Amino acid sequence: MTIVDAHHHVWDLAVRDQDWITGPELQPLRRNFSVDNLAPEAEAAGVGRTVLVQTVTVAEETPEFLALAAEHELIAGVVGWTDLTRPDVAEELARLRELPGGRYLKGIRHQVQGESDPQWLLRPDVRRGLAAVADAGLVYDLVVLPHQLPACAEAAAGLPELTFVLDHLGKPPIASGSREPWASDLRALAALPNTVCKLSGMVAEADPATWTPGDLRPYADVVLDAFGPDRSMFGSDWPVCTLAASYEQVLAVAQELTAPAERTQIFETTATRVYDL
Numbered sequence: 001m002t003i004v005d006a007h008h009h010v011w012d013l014a015v016r017d018q019d020w021i022t023g024p025e026l027q028p029l030r031r032n033f034s035v036d037n038l039a040p041e042a043e044a045a046g047v048g049r050t051v052l053v054q055t056v057t058v059a060e061e062t063p064e065f066l067a068l069a070a071e072h073e074l075i076a077g078v079v080g081w082t083d084l085t086r087p088d089v090a091e092e093l094a095r096l097r098e099l100p101g102g103r104y105l106k107g108i109r110h111q112v113q114g115e116s117d118p119q120w121l122l123r124p125d126v127r128r129g130l131a132a133v134a135d136a137g138l139v140y141d142l143v144v145l146p147h148q149l150p151a152c153a154e155a156a157a158g159l160p161e162l163t164f165v166l167d168h169l170g171k172p173p174i175a176s177g178s179r180e181p182w183a184s185d186l187r188a189l190a191a192l193p194n195t196v197c198k199l200s201g202m203v204a205e206a207d208p209a210t211w212t213p214g215d216l217r218p219y220a221d222v223v224l225d226a227f228g229p230d231r232s233m234f235g236s237d238w239p240v241c242t243l244a245a246s247y248e249q250v251l252a253v254a255q256e257l258t259a260p261a262e263r264t265q266i267f268e269t270t271a272t273r274v275y276d277l
Contacts, residue, residue: 001264002048003251004076006271007167007200007235009055010034010068018055025208025243033239035072041238041247042074049076051235051275053141053167054109057081063099070101076277077106079141084110084129093136106275107165108133109141118148121155130155134162139196139274143167149185156192163194163274168201168237172219175207183222190226196274197227199254199266200235208244213253220257229262233271 011018012032021029035052042050052065052075062080069075078101082092096105112120120126133140142152142164149170156164166189172182189195202216224232234254241250258266271277 001268003046003267004234004271004277005042005047005050005236005238005251006233006275007053007198008038008050008238009053009240010038010065011055015064016056016058016061020056028243029239035068035074038238038247039072039074045248045251047236047251048074049272049277050074051077051079051106051271051277053079054081057083057111059083062096062105066096066099066101066104068101069104075104077275078104079107079109079139079275080105081110082108084108084133085123085125086129089129090132090135093132093138097136105138106277107139107141109143109167112142112144112148113171119151121148121151122158127155127158130159130162134159137276139163139165141165141167142170145171146173146182146185149182149189153185153189153192156189156195160192160194163196164189164192165274166195166197167235168205169197169199169219169223171201171205174202174205174211174215174219177215179218179222186222187226190223190231195227196231196233196270197223198233198235199223199257201237201240203244203250203253204237204240206244211244213256216253217257220254224258224262229258229265230270232262232266233274234267 010033065078069078206215236250
């Protein structure tokens with residue numbers, strides 16, 4: 001098995017600020033993180049391919065990530081950003097595919113979690129953009145908060161031709177131990193066949209100082225029961241995960257939370273299929 005890490009980031013603060021890195025809790029992330037930093041950790045953990053995911057809603061970032069993918073064998077795919085509401089979004093997606101490394105563009109993501117409108121995904125201009133993503137043969141990553149999950153399900157139901165990939169389990173409140181209404185809303189999303197979920201970001205939603213695998217297990221169990229291993233994939237969420245765990249620890253706990261018979265799908269084949277790696 002060649003392990004695929006379906007979710008990580010990189011950034012260079014000399015190129016642009018990461019304005020979401022604020023407050024003392026996130027201070028350890030206020031430095032540069034590069035593919036060269038990740039590569040030895042990934043190799044040591046047995047990870048052979050990764051998916052690089054956007055971090056900020058800046059148009060220049062996606063071409064930079066595509067160029068990185070062309071230069072680094074580790075990166076097998078990129079989930080970038082573009083403004084879904086722009087009238088020429090289809091043309092913009094085609095332009096990105098023609099750039100150096102454009103063949104590595106596999107999906108699009110927007111920080112829906114930062115939108116004040118819980119129905120943002122259902123706006124006509126956004127839906128038109130999502131349809132263009134589907135027409136381009138790309139997938140759409142969902143980075144949302146639990147209260148936005150019902151809109152995710154409605155959007156996915158309305159666009160059966162588009163694969164929606166839920167990042168970080170929809171950010172359930174693991175630190176509090178609460179599971180409802182997150183679990184019910186996640187199951188409603190999983191009932192749609194064009195949806196997939198990443199086992200990622202769990203340690204970031206737990207208590208960073210005291211979390212245990214037992215804290216994460218109830219949430220991972222809900223995901224695996226709802227989506228099944230053929231629609232679940234591992235993601236490290238590096239370097240955000242380093243606030244609570246090392247890269248090696250994140251991979252190890254994800255393996256601990258999954259059954260041996262499920263691991264080839266969760267750690268390799270689901271991501272390879274969904275992102276066409």
